[in-house]
Amino acid sequence: MLNKSIWMVGIAWLGSFSCSSGPKIAPDTAAMVNHSEIKSSEVEKVFQNRIKQASQTPAAEEAATLKLNxxxxLIMDEILMERASKDNLTASDTEVNAKFTDFKKNYTEEKFQQFLKDQGMTVDDIKKELLKNATIEKLYNKEITSKISVAEAEITNYFSKNRANYNLPERWHVMHVLVTPWPDPQINNTKNDDAKTDEAAREKVQNLLHRILNGEDFAAVARDYSEDSSTAPMGGDLRLLSAEQLDALDPKSPFAKAVLSLKAGETFGNVIVTKYGYHIVKLVEKEAAGQHDLTDPKVQSEIRQAIFARKEALLKAAFLEMARNEATVRNLLAEKILAEPGSSTSTSASK
Known part of the structure; x- marks a missing residue:
């Protein structure tokens, strides 16, 4: 009986030891991902950076929802980073430093320091973000992009089902840089650069126009500085637009007239003002009206890209679900909100 008692005590001691070696949950823990902690302070830092660009302070429930999002x-990023690490895909210091140099190249030291101050960031914060983005991109390339192929039969089948969509009016392939005269909470350019006043917007757009007219690559400038969140990542590409679509952007502005006055490859020499803000506009090419056939390389390329994008979106959604399923996640912020519905939202908003 004594031996059995000693054995039971030993088992209990081992159990307490194994528990003590597991993930530690502290008052500042927002979530646990496998054995890694995400702190509430990390969530708060991103939250504060988001709301300071908003036109008004969010309500308590809105603030709590934003923090959950x-x-x-952050949970998904941690899952992907751990997966990439297991596959030896973590971006190297050399890769990160190269991306940092590219990120910083168009800032003077004074403006770069001001950027850090405005964003509440340090150089290490930026490099950490660049490391994460580069690593996740490598993971996506391995698990998703490299596995996608588009067969000629798929292109032919797509065209046969959508042939009428390629009987097109005259169109203009347009690129633009947009600068808005107000704070934008959804800035999506690589510099995270945002003009917050009309004076700052006019100064910024004139500076960018001068740089473009003096030979800088239009797409690179758009990616770095355009405040159009949907087109900045694509180098400001508005793609092919009909005369009707051009006019619909802002019928009261000279936007369409400016585009129609350009020759292929030209950038309009003045800033164009619309209801959206200040624009710099370039015409890439002009396309004649008529039925476009599958023999047209542009049609083939467009269809290939469309099919590729659909496959990529599907595989990415499935991959993220699989990665999430294979991880052990505990969301303590969500638990707190559900446990204290009357007070958690006000707490999350007041921090």
């Missing part, structure tokens, strides 16, 4: 993204 931020935390959800």
């Amino acid at each position: 931020i935390l959800s993204q």
